[in-house]
Amino acid sequence: MIQYPQSIWADVERIRVQAPLVHNITNFVVMNNTANALLALGASPAMVHAPEEVEDFVAISSALVVNIGTLDATFVAGMRLAMQKAKALGKPVIFDPVGVGATAYRNQVSAELLALAAPDVIRGNASEIMALAGLNAQTKGVDSLYGSEAAVDAARRLSALTGGVVVISGENDYIIQGEKTATIGNGHPLMTKVTGMGCTATALTGAFAAVNPDYFQAATHAMAVMGIAGELAVEKKLAPGSLQLNFLDALYELTEDTITTRLQLTQA
Ligand SMILES: Nc1ncnc2c1ncn2[C@@H]1O[C@H](COP(=O)(O)OP(=O)(O)O)[C@@H](O)[C@H]1O
Numbered sequence: 412m413i414q415y416p417q418s419i420w421a422d423v424e425r426i427r428v429q430a431p432l433v434h435n436i437t438n439f440v441v442m443n444n445t446a447n448a449l450l451a452l453g454a455s456p457a458m459v460h461a462p463e464e465v466e467d468f469v470a471i472s473s474a475l476v477v478n479i480g481t482l483d484a485t486f487v488a489g490m491r492l493a494m495q496k497a498k499a500l501g502k503p504v505i506f507d508p509v510g511v512g513a514t515a516y517r518n519q520v521s522a523e524l525l526a527l528a529a530p531d532v533i534r535g536n537a538s539e540i541m542a543l544a545g546l547n548a549q550t551k552g553v554d555s556l557y558g559s560e561a562a563v564d565a566a567r568r569l570s571a572l573t574g575g576v577v578v579i580s581g582e583n584d585y586i587i588q589g590e591k592t593a594t595i596g597n598g599h600p601l602m603t604k605v606t607g608m609g610c611t612a613t614a615l616t617g618a619f620a621a622v623n624p625d626y627f628q629a630a631t632h633a634m635a636v637m638g639i640a641g642e643l644a645v646e647k648k649l650a651p652g653s654l655q656l657n658f659l660d661a662l663y664e665l666t667e668d669t670i671t672t673r674l675q676l677t678q679a
């Protein structure tokens with residue numbers, strides 16, 4: 412089996428060649444950012460949430476990304492149908508529990524969706540992962556109040572519950588499944604000043620999972636690419652508006668050499 416960093420580049424090339432269709436049920440805030448990030452990486456995004464059509468859309472897609480950022484009853488109905496259909500068809504399900512812990516509704520919907528169709532990958536910030544694991548964690552709306560390391564035990568419990576991969580993003584990103592842990596040190600604090608960077612990490616994980624059935628590796632690759640593209644973008648200009656734009660260009664211009672030189676990955 413190919414190993415890091417070559418495996419990251421191999422997946423980027425697969426995405427560029429195959430342009431996998433990634434079905435997103437996501438929030439109104441990030442629909443545009445995440446669709447553009449998927450396109451810049453080489454994937455083919457579609458933002459589709461109507462309960463009337465999500466099952467048909469899952470059937471033609473290579474991965475399903477579900478994000479509860481601006482949930483309401485109609486979105487939730489679509490999420491239920493799409494997640495069940497993806498599981499039935501063996502397609503990867505990636506889940507972003509945006510703002511879970513902030514309200515009882517988010518907690519109840521997330522718990523219900525997890526019980527209905529265990530996600531192959533869950534990606535959240537530390538507050539979200541702790542809340543999703545049942546801890547009484549504090550959250551500031553959609554932003555974390557903890558460093559990512561604080562959620563490692565919670566992520567491991569969540570992974571045991573779902574059998575899937577759990578990713579905690581932050582200064583260090585932790586990718587956890589069972590006893591396995593990968594840590595990505597790439598990225599930049601300014602990434603927290605652009606809305607939807609976490610959602611983008613989740614969406615890109617969908618693209619990597621679409622071309623790599625080893626979802627632990629796929630999630631690790633996605634977080635590495637996120638962090639490296641973030642670094643390249645801030646080096647062009649250290650300001651949030653420019654970061655949003657330059658991040659897309661960095662994804663589009665990514666090379667194997669850049670990945671090899673910059674990758675900060677540890678495994679345990
Ligand atoms: N302090 C930091 N240093 C470096 N990278 C960071 C930092 N905080 C967040 N990131 C990166 O920003 C992206 C979004 O993560 P995060 O802000 O935790 O998500 P969310 O927006 O869901 O809260 C991830 O790729 C993560 O690695």
Ligand SMILES: Cc1ncsc1CCOP(=O)(O)O
Pocket residue numbers: 438440441480481509553605606607608609610611
């Ligand atoms: C600001 C906001 N409000 C509801 S969803 C959303 C986007 C959150 O995106 P991210 O978690 O990636 O920062």
Ligand SMILES: [Mg+2]
Pocket residue numbers: 509510535536553609610
């Ligand atoms: Mg988030």
